[in-house]
Amino acid sequence: MSINGKAYIAGIYEHPLRRADGVSTAQLHADVAHGALADAGLTLDDVDGYFCGAEAPGLGGLTMAEYLGLNKLRHIDSTETGGSSYLIHLRHAAQAIAAGHCNVALITLADRPLAAAAGTGLAGVDRSAMPNLPYSAGVPGIPMFAYAMVAKRHMHEFGTTSEQLAWVKVAASHHAQHNPHAFRREVVTVEDVLSSPMVADPLHRMDCCVVTDGGGAIVVTRPEIARQLKRPLVKLAGAGEAVKHPNGGRVDLTYSAGVMSGKAAFEEAGVTVDDITYASLYDSFTITVIIQLEDLGFCKRGEGGRFVADGNLISGVGRLPFNTDGGGLCNNHPGNKGGMTKILEAVRQCRGEAHPAVQVKDHHTVLAHATGGMLTGHHASSTVILQAE
Amino acid sequence: MSTKLFPSPTQFPEDKPYWDAAREHRLLTKKCNACGAVHHYPRPRCPFCGSADTAWIEASGKGVIYTYTIQRRAPRPTAPAIIELAEGPRITTAVVDADVHALKIGDEVEVTWMPTENGTPIPLFTTPAAQSARRHAAAALAATAAAIDPAQAARVGQMSRAAVVGAGNMGMGITQCLLMAGFHVTLIDQFEASLERARGLLVKALEHGVTRGKWSAEEAAARAARITYSTQMSDLSNAELVIEAVWEQLALKQEVFAAIDKHAHPDAVLGSNTSSLDIDLIAGATRNPERVIGLHFFSPAHVMRLLEIVRGPRTSEAAVHAARALAQRMNKVGVVVGVCVGFAGNRLMLARERQAARLILEGAQPQQVDRVLTEFGLPMGTFELQDMAGGIEIGYRRRQETGEKNWLMDRFFELGRLGQKTGKGYYRYEPGKRTPLVDPEVTALLKEASERAGITRRAISDEELRDRLILPMINEGAKLIEEGIVERASDIDAVWLSGFGWPTWKGGPMYWADTQGAANLLARMNALAAHGDAFKPAALIEKLAREGGRFLDTTTTA
Numbered sequence: 001m002s003i004n005g006k007a008y009i010a011g012i013y014e015h016p017l018r019r020a021d022g023v024s025t026a027q028l029h030a031d032v033a034h035g036a037l038a039d040a041g042l043t044l045d046d047v048d049g050y051f052c053g054a055e056a057p058g059l060g061g062l063t064m065a066e067y068l069g070l071n072k073l074r075h076i077d078s079t080e081t082g083g084s085s086y087l088i089h090l091r092h093a094a095q096a097i098a099a100g101h102c103n104v105a106l107i108t109l110a111d112r113p114l115a116a117a118a119g120t121g122l123a124g125v126d127r128s129a130m131p132n133l134p135y136s137a138g139v140p141g142i143p144m145f146a147y148a149m150v151a152k153r154h155m156h157e158f159g160t161t162s163e164q165l166a167w168v169k170v171a172a173s174h175h176a177q178h179n180p181h182a183f184r185r186e187v188v189t190v191e192d193v194l195s196s197p198m199v200a201d202p203l204h205r206m207d208c209c210v211v212t213d214g215g216g217a218i219v220v221t222r223p224e225i226a227r228q229l230k231r232p233l234v235k236l237a238g239a240g241e242a243v244k245h246p247n248g249g250r251v252d253l254t255y256s257a258g259v260m261s262g263k264a265a266f267e268e269a270g271v272t273v274d275d276i277t278y279a280s281l282y283d284s285f286t287i288t289v290i291i292q293l294e295d296l297g298f299c300k301r302g303e304g305g306r307f308v309a310d311g312n313l314i315s316g317v318g319r320l321p322f323n324t325d326g327g328g329l330c331n332n333h334p335g336n337k338g339g340m341t342k343i344l345e346a347v348r349q350c351r352g353e354a355h356p357a358v359q360v361k362d363h364h365t366v367l368a369h370a371t372g373g374m375l376t377g378h379h380a381s382s383t384v385i386l387q388a389e
Numbered sequence: 390m391s392t393k394l395f396p397s398p399t400q401f402p403e404d405k406p407y408w409d410a411a412r413e414h415r416l417l418t419k420k421c422n423a424c425g426a427v428h429h430y431p432r433p434r435c436p437f438c439g440s441a442d443t444a445w446i447e448a449s450g451k452g453v454i455y456t457y458t459i460q461r462r463a464p465r466p467t468a469p470a471i472i473e474l475a476e477g478p479r480i481t482t483a484v485v486d487a488d489v490h491a492l493k494i495g496d497e498v499e500v501t502w503m504p505t506e507n508g509t510p511i512p513l514f515t516t517p518a519a520q521s522a523r524r525h526a527a528a529a530l531a532a533t534a535a536a537i538d539p540a541q542a543a544r545v546g547q548m549s550r551a552a553v554v555g556a557g558n559m560g561m562g563i564t565q566c567l568l569m570a571g572f573h574v575t576l577i578d579q580f581e582a583s584l585e586r587a588r589g590l591l592v593k594a595l596e597h598g599v600t601r602g603k604w605s606a607e608e609a610a611a612r613a614a615r616i617t618y619s620t621q622m623s624d625l626s627n628a629e630l631v632i633e634a635v636w637e638q639l640a641l642k643q644e645v646f647a648a649i650d651k652h653a654h655p656d657a658v659l660g661s662n663t664s665s666l667d668i669d670l671i672a673g674a675t676r677n678p679e680r681v682i683g684l685h686f687f688s689p690a691h692v693m694r695l696l697e698i699v700r701g702p703r704t705s706e707a708a709v710h711a712a713r714a715l716a717q718r719m720n721k722v723g724v725v726v727g728v729c730v731g732f733a734g735n736r737l738m739l740a741r742e743r744q745a746a747r748l749i750l751e752g753a754q755p756q757q758v759d760r761v762l763t764e765f766g767l768p769m770g771t772f773e774l775q776d777m778a779g780g781i782e783i784g785y786r787r788r789q790e791t792g793e794k795n796w797l798m799d800r801f802f803e804l805g806r807l808g809q810k811t812g813k814g815y816y817r818y819e820p821g822k823r824t825p826l827v828d829p830e831v832t833a834l835l836k837e838a839s840e841r842a843g844i845t846r847r848a849i850s851d852e853e854l855r856d857r858l859i860l861p862m863i864n865e866g867a868k869l870i871e872e873g874i875v876e877r878a879s880d881i882d883a884v885w886l887s888g889f890g891w892p893t894w895k896g897g898p899m900y901w902a903d904t905q906g907a908a909n910l911l912a913r914m915n916a917l918a919a920h921g922d923a924f925k926p927a928a929l930i931e932k933l934a935r936e937g938g939r940f941l942d943t944t945t946t947a
Binding site: 128133136137140148149150152156201202246248251 | 401431457494505
């Protein structure tokens, strides 16, 4: 059953903090929940579906339901796939609404790795019994090394260069300068990126997203309710989710599950890449963006480096304005999960409410895409296409 | 290089055969009898067809690099990698203890077994080149211990009494070495205060060893009881071995040796820890110069394994063999060298240091030079090392004696930039931390130094930096062989492996030179001829280039 037109995003909120000293994770969830509900013009009592990830303290959303005061829940979902969780939540919310299982869905993300000095891991995820772990003993399993290896292979197979990777960060920084809440607002050049320290060959420090606190929330509802509210209408036109993993050792690293999730989303929305005027692309690392552009079909496999070069992702300059809030590379990547903020900026663009310096003129059909997990290992990709009404 | 143990891997019950095989250094993987697929990591059911009919098979341990990256801050060279095993599966692992900066996708690798805390080894991968280099390193070190005259070996083995003259840092370190080798040591110094200080520090070091589990409290007490402190030179009269470790000044050493000679037992071996003075001139202060030999320890003496044994023209064979036996007894790598400035270790290092000092005036930054050196495989960059070892102050004091001026280094001293001791040197340091941080003040000082020297600063590539720093070392190595300072070419490698941290996975300076090839090195040196005599190739290099020969195959005239 298609969910095209069955659900609308009625409210969004991004926490203004990038460092949350003295504020608990639970409180951050509450802040963003109330923010999104206020944006929508709805209340806690309207919410009958709740979605969150593993970083929500307690047991799968139950603790947060009590903390927030959600008493009318008929649908609950704590799917955790890293940063892509929130696009999957959005799809699942639309499916639940379309099937009549809930009317108003609330999705929240919040965490505080920076204030807690918790590094780049995911809170609430227990890896201790992972069956593959003993076989990678002695190997540092952090995301930065995995994505660096993808970049190295991409360079080997397609001739992608460090300069091309750098352009992704350059573009994000051009956008971040307009965002007063962005963690890093300075505009950088390709040379700046290349002279930042090499952290995991071939990735430089500036090829990597920021680590921030805070979070965000989304309210999704059925069309009848959305039309009664006072905000510009943002329709969920299509969505896809897909999983890719090392497959017992038979793995090709030059593409992600985005190939599948993108295809499903475009088919459901009945549009093509040519219809997309803005894209929020998961930017845990610059290479992530390049791989995703190829997987979604914005360019051919192997052409991603050439696609992003020379400012092609800069709003007002290039073919495909991306991450106009500054993205995870410059603005915000709260709790080491960037999917929520990808949706938020896509919604702003779709509403025509992005910063004037970066707002795309034709914002009828926009896209958000995320990759959660390890690009060399288990990951889930999720794609959503939004349309303004 | 780190020999730290890895944490023990979790062992699930169904994986027992894998870990049993690991203990025998055999790599297993899984094959499905139903569909024939090989999968890794191994599990009871085939992930391709679901069958439970899977069997353990032995993997060759060979593979090729599918992709990799480099872990920049690691205790050992580590390149997280995805290796395509010869059997098919692409697995997440790491290439370690190899030249990680020289890896390429498609390179062949082979399994290597790493020890873990509970004794079950884990498989990681390394390169065939690193394995060859390690084999050479082991052979180079073993060659230094070969063929010691049995009479001298017996003589040294039976020795029980030693004397150390000079209770400074080196004297104390040497005393610790002798204690660990079972000697009774008489530590002699003209100043009571120096002896008191030494006593305090030696006892503290012995207690420290107990705390760190290196030896028992009984052993520490026994060793402490084996030290005698004295201001009287005559107290070395029953020592079978005397080692001098006073201030590095010829006249002083000659005076001390004359005194030692007066009181020492006629059969005693007399050693000098001199690092730069002519052992023959020191020996000339005694009546029997044939029993005088250089014993060049490296600081800290109780840690560093290298002992350069310096033979003068009059040193007897018996003394040389006794020194070699002594090195063995002290669990050190004893390398016999002839007399020259810097012997085999410092001679190469000074050649490199001279280039490093020029390069930062020509346009390189200290952090770039240091990064090039650590990427090459050396444990620490030259400027970080100087900050740590107080090189800036040592250089300043030396220039005070000679009257030589060096604007940049004199300015460093005036500004209190002495290194880690003062929190700033070539780098700056956060209080209590040792991590070198780039200091804009240094960047500015370098700029000014270049201007004063009339040098136009330019960007210098990593490749050029590497050749500027390393090729002069090889040149000096070639000269050492030509001049007969070392007994064999591989001794240069033994010196650098055991005393200067040359990585075993890179073999040694002369091993490395052979991997490059003499003709190739000659061409690269000639390309840098504009940079002075350091690049004027030794005749040996030209000869080997012509004949296609290897440094390691050369015999010396020693």
